[in-house]
Amino acid sequence: MNNSRILKKYYDKLLKNFGPQRWWPGDGPFEVMVGAVLTQNTNWGNVERAIDNLKQAGKLSATAIHNMRTDQLAQLIRPSGYFNIKAKRLKGLIKWFVNRFDGDIEKMFSRDLQGLREELLSVKGIGPETADSILLYAGNLPSFVVDAYTYRILVRHNLMFEESTYDDIKSFFEDNLPEDAAMYNEYHALLVQVGKTYCKPREPSCKACPLHEFL
């Protein structure tokens, strides 16, 4: 069975087992963009508290964050961890967003995918996963998101080498699946769910993982 078939069958099975994950469905692209930074190496529950704080303070907007002092922003996002560095990163992202696109989401996502990705990566504190999360989950653009779980699952099943880069793994999915943002969205979220359930760090393998059936 070739990689394309493996990935499609695996997707179908995960969707059946876990159901749609509905990541970042309804609170709007700007909030998603903020969440993408806050969730760096951090569990989502903590991120929700930080976002709630921003909402309660009436600061969940580009202009509000743009005009806020970094240390005040840091206090609001404190529950998300790494709050000092994340406050700087968030300010940097919003500054770019305001200066480059007038704080206009529509304008931002009317730019072509690859060009926008390059620009996002040039913002300090925005790495490949955060950039792809923004493109996919805020912009609904077909840019596959790779994370630690994705890497671990593929490596443990010998679908990728340990020394594979982020872009190697991203391409593995994008080259073997139809270019479909809705599917990328679900697929990544499902892989995280599998990772949490079957493929944890510091365990030598994940034999109960449903991917075994296809290999």
Next chain:
DNA sequence: TGCCAGGCCGGGT
């Protein structure tokens, strides 16, 4: 309790 969470940067080899 120690380990982990939807990473990324910067400094040292």
Next chain:
DNA sequence: ACCCGGCATGGC
């Protein structure tokens, strides 16, 4: 070009 420490809160 890699490798690694630092960043920090909350949940199990």
